[in-house]
Amino acid sequence: MARNPTSRIDKLLSSMGYGSRKEMARLAKVGGIILDGVELSDVNLRILVTPDLPTRFVIDGEALDPVAGMVILLNKPLGMTCSHKEEGALVYDILPKRWKLRNPAISTIGRLDKQTSGLLLLTDDGDLLHRIISPKRHIRKTYRVKLARPLCGTEGEIFASGQLMLDSEEKPLAPAELEIVSQTEALLSVTEGRYHQVRRMFAATGNHVAELHRERLGGLSLPEGMTPGQWKLLSEKEIASIFK
Numbered sequence: 001m002a003r004n005p006t007s008r009i010d011k012l013l014s015s016m017g018y019g020s021r022k023e024m025a026r027l028a029k030v031g032g033i034i035l036d037g038v039e040l041s042d043v044n045l046r047i048l049v050t051p052d053l054p055t056r057f058v059i060d061g062e063a064l065d066p067v068a069g070m071v072i073l074l075n076k077p078l079g080m081t082c083s084h085k086e087e088g089a090l091v092y093d094i095l096p097k098r099w100k101l102r103n104p105a106i107s108t109i110g111r112l113d114k115q116t117s118g119l120l121l122l123t124d125d126g127d128l129l130h131r132i133i134s135p136k137r138h139i140r141k142t143y144r145v146k147l148a149r150p151l152c153g154t155e156g157e158i159f160a161s162g163q164l165m166l167d168s169e170e171k172p173l174a175p176a177e178l179e180i181v182s183q184t185e186a187l188l189s190v191t192e193g194r195y196h197q198v199r200r201m202f203a204a205t206g207n208h209v210a211e212l213h214r215e216r217l218g219g220l221s222l223p224e225g226m227t228p229g230q231w232k233l234l235s236e237k238e239i240a241s242i243f244k
Contacts, residue, residue, distance in 0.1 A: 009033075010043035016065055017098035027060065034058035065099075069125045070106065071239050073220070076120040077228035082111040091120065094229055109133060110193055118143075118214035119222045121234075121242075132217075132242060138174075138191040139218045139242065143198050146211035150183040155205050159188070166200045173201070187215070219244035 010021040013033075018024065024043045027033055033040040035047075036056050047053075049067060057064035072095065076082075080089045084105075091108065092100055099106055102124055109121040109129050123129055132139060156178040158164055164173045173194070179187040188198055199209045215222055219241040223232070 005049050006046045007049050008043070009035075009040070009045050009047055012047065012049065012067070013043070013059070015103045016067065017101035018059060019098075032060045066233065068104075069128070070102075070123060071125065071128065071234040072106070072122040072231050073222075073234055073238075074120045074122060074231040075222055075226045075228050076112050076117050076214075078115060078117050081114050082108040082120065091122070094231060095122075112214060113196065116143075116212040116214065117228060118212075119217055119220070120214070121217065128239070133193065135192065137243070140189045140191055140216070141193070141214060142187055142189045142216035144181075144211075144213045144215055145186050145188055145198060145202065145209055147184045147186070147202065148208040148210045149206075151180060151186065151207070152205065155186075155202070155207075156180070158205060159201060164201065164204060166194070166197075166204060169194070173197070176201070189216075218242035 010024040013019070013024045014021050019027070021043070024033070028040050028043045031039045033043065034057065051067065051069075053067050054064040074091060074094065076091055080091050080093075082091050084090070084092065084107075092106070095106070104124045104126065106122050106124045107129065109123055109132050112118065112120055121132070131137060159173075159176040159178050162172060162175040165171075166173065174191050176191070177189040179189075181187060188201070190197060190201075194200075198212060202209050220234075220238060226232075
């Protein structure tokens with residue numbers, strides 16, 4: 001049976017982005033680290049790394065972040081990039097600054113382009129990330145699409161055929177489902193994640209996507225009332241719903 005690892009407290013907190021080991025030692029000296037209701041003075045102590053640590057620690061007046069397996073749902077605003085390195089506004093700028101320093105790093109699960117808004121997941125769990133983006137999983141992604149011109153009426157059949165070939169592609173798209181909302185608005189559900197796929201699909205039918213917003217990933221939807229830029233940590237139940 002595998003055992004939970006142990007870690008020095010200063011090393012653990014540093015890997016979670018709270019600061020250097022020296023900074024953790026200084027914080028402990030002024031009573032800024034509470035463990036099991038008691039001020040911690042020695043951050044060199046080793047501790048068993050278990051999922052319940054956030055219920056036992058208070059760091060500078062706040063509960064400890066999840067130690068590992070953090071999954072964040074973000075309602076991505078327009079104009080932000082899903083990148084660690086590009087210039088301009090990045091989705092990571094919305095999150096607490098210490099999360100940029102976590103090891104393993106937090107990364108987006110797939111990407112939404114700069115002019116696409118909506119449901120975006122981020123995680124430090126590499127295995128989960130690859131399970132969600134794996135083509136073998138066929139996880140549905142549903143987008144609300146607003147178009148520059150009225151639909152012609154044949155798009156649903158074309159997208160569902162499994163025969164639509166995009167420019168510069170060597171393999172046709174998997175069947176996708178179109179639900180018409182109005183003459184210039186629709187919901188499109190796809191199971192692939194090709195480059196600018198939704199925009200290119202409508203371009204192939206002679207239309208142009210004016211606005212694009214992701215509403216759903218698998219069985220997970222954006223919470224009602226969540227505004228652009230807001231985020232939340234997902235529970236295990238919510239993470240599991242992605243695969244339903």
